[in-house]
Amino acid sequence: xxxxxxxxxxxxxxxxxxxxxxxxxxxxxxxxxxxxxxxxxxxxxxxxxxxxxxxxxxxxxxxxxxxxxxxxxxxxxxxxxxxxxxxxxxxxxxxxxxxxxxxxxxxxxxxxxxxxxxxxxxxxxxxxxxxxxxxxxxxxxxxxxxxxxxxxxxxxxxxxxxxxxxxxxxxxxxxxxxxxxxxxxxxxxxxxxxxxxxxxxxxxxxxxxxxxxxxxxxxxxxxxxxxxxxxxxxxxxxxxxxxxxxxxxxxxxxxxxxxxxxxxxxxxxxxxxxxxxxxxxxxxxxxxxxxxxxxxxxxxxxxxxxx
Numbered sequence: 001x002x003x004x005x006x007x008x009x010x011x012x013x014x015x016x017x018x019x020x021x022x023x024x025x026x027x028x029x030x031x032x033x034x035x036x037x038x039x040x041x042x043x044x045x046x047x048x049x050x051x052x053x054x055x056x057x058x059x060x061x062x063x064x065x066x067x068x069x070x071x072x073x074x075x076x077x078x079x080x081x082x083x084x085x086x087x088x089x090x091x092x093x094x095x096x097x098x099x100x101x102x103x104x105x106x107x108x109x110x111x112x113x114x115x116x117x118x119x120x121x122x123x124x125x126x127x128x129x130x131x132x133x134x135x136x137x138x139x140x141x142x143x144x145x146x147x148x149x150x151x152x153x154x155x156x157x158x159x160x161x162x163x164x165x166x167x168x169x170x171x172x173x174x175x176x177x178x179x180x181x182x183x184x185x186x187x188x189x190x191x192x193x194x195x196x197x198x199x200x201x202x203x204x205x206x207x208x209x210x211x212x213x214x215x216x217x218x219x220x221x222x223x224x225x226x227x228x229x230x231x232x233x234x235x236x237x238x239x240x241x242x243x244x245x246x247x248x249x250x251x252x253x254x255x256x257x258x259x260x261x262x263x264x265x266x267x268x269x270x271x272x273x274x275x276x277x278x279x280x281x282x283x284x285x286x287x288x289x290x291x292x293x294x295x296x297x298x299x300x301x302x303x304x305x306x307x
Contacts, residue, residue, distance in 0.1 A: 010205055014230050015213030015276075017269050022191040022236065023261030023304060024056075024063050025085045028071040029126050030255055035067050038124040042101050043087065043132065044185040060187025072253035075127035078243045079250040080197050080297045082257035084121065084129030088192030089185065093174040095120060095134040097182045100172070111166035115152040117234055118166050126255035133192055135234060193229075194260045195238040199247055199297045201226050204239040207295050211280045212262070213273060249298040259292065259300035270305055 014020075029035040032055065039045055045057035045065060055067040064087065075081070089095055099120055102109045110121040120132045152159070175181075198204040201219055205226050209216040214228035217235055224242055227235035241247075250256060264270040270291070277284050277293050285292045290304040 010209065010216035010219040010226065012209060012216040014215040016230065016273070017265050018230050019265040019306075020230065020269070021263045021306065022194060023263045023302070024058075024066050025082075025191060025194060025260045026066045026068060026258035026302075027082065027085070027128050028068045028255045028258055029124065029128070030069070030071045030074060031125070032067075032069045034125040035069065037105075038107065038122070038130075039065060039067060041183075042098070042105055042107050042122065043130060044098055044101060044183065045087075046184055059185040059189035062187075062190075064189070064191050068258060071126065071255040073255065074125075075256045076250040076254050077127075078247055079254075079256075080199065080243065080247050080299060081250060082129060083195040083197055083238075083240060083242070084131045085194055085260070086119070086131040086133050086192045087185070088133045088135060088190050090188035091186075092118070092134050092171070094182075094186055094189070095132060096171050096174040098132050098185075099168065100175070100179075100181055101183075111168060111171070113164045113166045114234075118171070120166070128255060129195075131195075133234075135192075137232075137234075193227075193234065193236050193238060195240070196257065196295075196299050197243040197247060197297075198239045198241060198295065198299070199243075199245060201239070201241055203296045207280070207282070208237055208239065211276050211282060212301075213276065247297075257299065259302045261302045261304060263304055263306040265306050267305060270303060273303060 039057055040047055045059060047055060048058050048063055049056040053069045056063045057067065058064040095118060099109065102122060107122060112119050112121060116137050117133050117135045122130050205216060205219050208214050208228045214236060215230060217227045217229050219226035225238060225240035227238040229236040264273065274284060274291060283294050290302055293301050293303065
């Protein structure tokens with residue numbers, strides 16, 4: 001583990017084009033009905049298409065999540081894979097609507113105020129982690145806990161832990177005096193970030209920053225996590241070592257992450273990324289018109305051109 005004093009050295013500018021985005025996240029589940037009870041009825045995604053055992057879910061006609069049924073067991077704890085996928089909503093009232101859907105169905109949620117965003121965490125019946133996020137970057141900035149700074153500082157200068165509970169009464173007030181409850185997420189909902197379990201923070205930062213080409217944002221050893229992005233907060237990809245230093249990939253047939261997708265805006269950018277992967281000795285497989293690689297710990301990543 002590197003000394004905390006060099007933590008700021010992870011900061012860099014992105015190599016990837018700023019128009020790079022995240023595409024659909026593919027997740028294995030055990031049961032169709034139970035999966036839809038969370039992803040459709042609580043999260044609020046539309047079932048856009050069903051192909052074989054693949055449920056294509058999204059908002060505004062755009063596929064965000066692909067659930068692949070047929071897993072033989074739930075998520076195996078303390079393994080490499082998905083910590084959560086973050087679905088970002090365009091308005092705070094959309095976050096309130098999702099909270100109501102969960103409360104109506106007695107689904108456990110964890111509403112957390114990160115200052116630069118408000119997030120509601122929940123899990124499907126297989127243990128796949130989900131975060132619904134509304135971005136609030138104007139409320140403050142993040143600090144560097146490894147340097148003794150508070151995690152975040154509000155716009156008025158007050159310290160903020162970044163882990164305070166959301167005021168649910170204030171959130172639900174967004175619905176107004178005569179609320180009309182929404183069953184689904186609105187158009188403009190998107191995959192905001194993906195957060196994975198890894199085995200080593202430094203190796204993960206080197207791969208996601210130097211090889212994939214995202215900007216380095218933070219590497220907080222005291223928290224056991226790091227993140228990368230483009231030219232703005234919040235992060236695009238985050239990683240942690242909370243599964244332990246000896247975490248391995250789960251056995252075949254387990255629920256959890258199949259792969260997440262990075263969409264490049266043009267063929268030259270995709271070719272440059274392929275070259276960086278090959279130079280780094282990373283696996284590169286051709287899958288139809290796309291490429292697939294894996295981080296140093298086995299998390300699968302699909303690389304494709306944006307439509």
